Amino acid sequence: MAPRTLQPSGLVLVFLPSIVSTLVVILRIWKKVTSKHFAIEDVLLIIAQSLIFILAFTTWRSFKVSWYGYHYYDVPPGAKDIILILKWNYVNAVIYNPILGLIKASFVLTLIKLRSPNQRINYCLWAIFAINAVFTVAAPLVCAFQCKPVARFWNKSLPGSCLDGPSYAYGTIGIVLITDVMVVIMPTWILYNLQMPIGKKLMMISFLSFGLAVTAIGAYRLYVFHYLYNGFTKNPDSAYSVRQGLSNLEVSLASIGACGGTIKWMLGLCMPFFASEDSRIAKSKRSDRSNSSRERDNRHTPEPDLITTDGDDMELRDQPEDNHGPVWKKVTVRSRNRPTSRHETPDVEVKPDDQSSTTTRPTEWDASSKASTMLGKDTSSYERRQTPRRVI
Incomplete structure (x- = not known):
């Protein structure tokens, strides 16, 4: 009888969101290039999406070498190489850290280009961008060099020292959550005083605030780390789970959330309710031109x-x-x-x-x-x- 495993479910959680987010980003870039609006925020999003796919591959390798998703009693004796597992965990951590920062930078630049007449909004956007930029550069460096020497991360027998694990995890996740909340609040603040129907305003806010799902996943990850650091680490069956794939789901949802306008456009193709006023007018004009062309052919x-x-x-x-x-x-x-x-x-x-x-x-x-x-x-x-x- 084959052992029970959650690894296939975990791999679906890793790859499916990555593929969907990649398709959405490709569609966004295609629209930007064809409309000649390709800009620096799109470059940042392309870099982030490339890292998402790399993270999916490294997570898959980490699942395989660590037998993640299996019960501990189903793992063959000697099948786990702890040093190899920690090496892949190190690679995952270094790649993961800059992704959310790049995506948030892309989204904040998009909001800045709206040129809100409220100067306080513009000052807050630039402040968020600066804080996020510093964190995006610093977090991967701190993660990469948290141990001296670096190899001590996966080989604890080497002489040297490392940062305190819980303090580092709480600090990085806390900063990510704070900037997530700040970024999610800004679209609501920008649209609050605009003169538009309340239904349309709520729809726009919902598409621009898609990052709420990312914030929720980040909060859950913080809870999981707190649980692991306070008594759950001794459970021998902790690998029988799919929690490790939540990091991939988080960054993929963040990438999709940064393309809220593209998602709205895609839904508008199928459901006129989501179509923008400009799209409806353009579609009406194309229909009028088509009808006029047929009439001119007749007359x-x-x-x-x-x-x-x-x-x-x-x-x-x-x-x-x-x-x-x-x-x-x-x-x-x-x-x-x-x-x-x-x-x-x-x-x-x-x-x-x-x-x-x-x-x-x-x-x-x-x-x-x-x-x-x-x-x-x-x-x-x-x-x-x-x-x-x-x-x-």
């Missing part, structure tokens, strides 16, 4: 651009522009007070912008004077507009 006439004025609609119908000759435009004036009336002017020749005069065809009358008569104002500026725009 063989161009689609007008609409400029709304005070009490009147001016439709400017453009023909393709010729850089070497005049531009022909048709001006149609419709009065809102008389919706059934429609006055069309003949084609008017409008010369390029560097020429101040307009010339009409022989035997045809001036559209500008006709429009002025109907509207009571000069409308010649609408004729000379080279690229009319649609204003709703």
Whole structure:
């Protein structure tokens, strides 16, 4: 009978979140590159995600050499090499420390770029960024050189000294939790005074505060360390667990949380409720263009651009522009007070912008004077507009 083991479950906890977070980051980077908004925060996130995948591999090796997830009585005698296990634990600790710092730096830079009008928010963001930057650099160095010599970390028989384990664990996890809470609070503070519907505001806060899950896992890890350092270390069956995979889950969720905007965009593709206003407008415009294109194919006439004025609609119908000759435009004036009336002017020749005069065809009358008569104002500026725009 094969021994019972939790190792497969632990490996799923290690690799599945890492794969999902990698796909989300790749999608975010693709959107940033295609929209030409790729910036330093994306570089930091790429570095962090690379370390997440390296951490997944080193954790897998640590599981294998330590028989993690097995009952102690199912491990063959002499199968565990304590020095090899501690070496892989050392590598895991050094890699883990900078990941959360890089992700938080990326997220804080994103919040800074929002340019909140509240200067206190901006000062707090820069303070959080500075504290996190110092910790991101210092934590891996302290972890790597916590023993003198370094080899004493995995070989206690060597002469030398090491930092107190519980004090180091409580200190690093405590700083991580404090900065986590500070980062999670900032999106709520930024959006609190914005004028938007309460439902939309709560939705934005929830996506930007996805790091709450990371904070919860960090708090649980602190509880586990406290439990281990206070009487649970003598349990011979402590390896029958999946707790060691929580570190990988924590950093993967942090990476996904830093891509809250991308997650919202992905959900908006399937559920219109999550789509942003800009996305809905762009989708509506694409639909309008598609419908207009089909109508133009049927009518063989161009689609007008609409400029709304005070009490009147001016439709400017453009023909393709010729850089070497005049531009022909048709001006149609419709009065809102008389919706059934429609006055069309003949084609008017409008010369390029560097020429101040307009010339009409022989035997045809001036559209500008006709429009002025109907509207009571000069409308010649609408004729000379080279690229009319649609204003709703």
